[in-house]
Amino acid sequence: MSFQGQTAYVTGGASGIARAVTRMLVVKGIKVCIADINKQGAEAVAQELNEEAGSQCVSAVAVDVADWDSQVAGFQTAIKELGGRIDYVYPIAGIAEVNWLPNRPKQEGFVKPNLSVWDVDGTGVLYTSALAIQQFRRQEPNKFGFRGKIATVSSVRGLYAVPSMPIYCAAKFGVVGFVRSFGKHLPKEKITLNAMCPAIVKTGISIGRSDWYDKAQKLNLIVKMEALLDAFESLLGGSDVSGECFEFPPGDIGNPSGWILKPQNEYTTPESEVHVQYSDSQFAHQHEPVE
Ligand SMILES: NC(=O)c1ccc[n+]([C@@H]2O[C@H](COP(=O)([O-])OP(=O)(O)OC[C@H]3O[C@@H](n4cnc5c(N)ncnc54)[C@H](O)[C@@H]3O)[C@@H](O)[C@H]2O)c1
Numbered sequence: 519m520s521f522q523g524q525t526a527y528v529t530g531g532a533s534g535i536a537r538a539v540t541r542m543l544v545v546k547g548i549k550v551c552i553a554d555i556n557k558q559g560a561e562a563v564a565q566e567l568n569e570e571a572g573s574q575c576v577s578a579v580a581v582d583v584a585d586w587d588s589q590v591a592g593f594q595t596a597i598k599e600l601g602g603r604i605d606y607v608y609p610i611a612g613i614a615e616v617n618w619l620p621n622r623p624k625q626e627g628f629v630k631p632n633l634s635v636w637d638v639d640g641t642g643v644l645y646t647s648a649l650a651i652q653q654f655r656r657q658e659p660n661k662f663g664f665r666g667k668i669a670t671v672s673s674v675r676g677l678y679a680v681p682s683m684p685i686y687c688a689a690k691f692g693v694v695g696f697v698r699s700f701g702k703h704l705p706k707e708k709i710t711l712n713a714m715c716p717a718i719v720k721t722g723i724s725i726g727r728s729d730w731y732d733k734a735q736k737l738n739l740i741v742k743m744e745a746l747l748d749a750f751e752s753l754l755g756g757s758d759v760s761g762e763c764f765e766f767p768p769g770d771i772g773n774p775s776g777w778i779l780k781p782q783n784e785y786t787t788p789e790s791e792v793h794v795q796y797s798d799s800q801f802a803h804q805h806e807p808v809e
Contacts (some may be wrong), residue, residue, distance in 0.1 A: 708718025
């Protein structure tokens with residue numbers, strides 16, 4: 519399968535998972551624009567991958583994914599850089615949990631919560647996806663029959679709640695809900711939308727926490743970047759998988775790929791299932807293209 523001539527937009531590409539995804543795409547012949555708040559880091563990755571490839575296949579643009587205007591400007595630059603068409607969009611940029619409320623019960627008044635994690639990990643993913651879907655709707659299907667594909671990164675913490683990570687979990691569960699709902703609506707428009715839900719991957723995100731990765735390693739909680747890349751790769755080209763969450767659990771799942779498609783919750787009553795179908799039928803018209 520040749521991906522030569524295809525293009526991709528990757529947020530968070532200066533580091534970690536998005537950087538590894540960018541390299542995988544470049545090796546496959548896909549031209550990439552990486553968008554990151556760390557402009558210097560993004561430019562360094564672009565330079566390194568261009569040198570490795572011996573051609574200009576990666577460009578970099580400075581974007582704060584939590585800011586709509588910044589995202590629009592970055593995406594428009596990317597469309598130009600990539601020759602007017604984008605086949606794949608990867609909303610991957612993210613940050614780890616920070617304290618959202620002051621811990622001083624005797625403090626007077628009410629303090630606005632710090633929702634920066636929600637803004638980057640939740641709103642940021644929705645902004646990038648909104649840009650992608652609008653662009654894809656203007657594009658004709660490519661040689662694989664798709665207008666475009668989105669693959670984002672949620673987390674296992676979007677499937678299993680961690681009590682001390684409320685805003686991160688809210689954002690990551692939110693991304694899972696978005697993917698499991700709209701990802702089942704979009705295929706009729708030849709667009710796919712999926713999410714990766716990994717346990718701990720060694721990247722820059724927790725580098726400030728001393729011993730985090732060493733202790734996690736001893737507890738057998740680390741998942742391999744290769745497993746993520748394998749799943750991202752499986753979604754390229756003609757795959758019609760959409761609305762799915764790829765779980766990368768720690769431990770042995772008896773499957774060498776390291777990932778499974780995580781089934782949705784079971785319906786508690788038959789009426790629960792009917793409720794989903796009924797609600798879908800009432801709201802679907804909102805998303806229909808009108809011309
Ligand atoms: N590493 C893990 O253990 C793990 C596990 C599950 C999910 N994830 C998710 O994977 C994604 C990638 O994380 P990573 O582990 O590769 O981390 P990372 O820190 O190595 O990379 C994150 C990248 O996002 C960029 N970024 C942060 N805020 C941004 C913003 N506002 N606008 C644009 N770019 C921004 C950073 O500059 C960085 O380059 C995140 O969404 C994270 O929540 C990571």
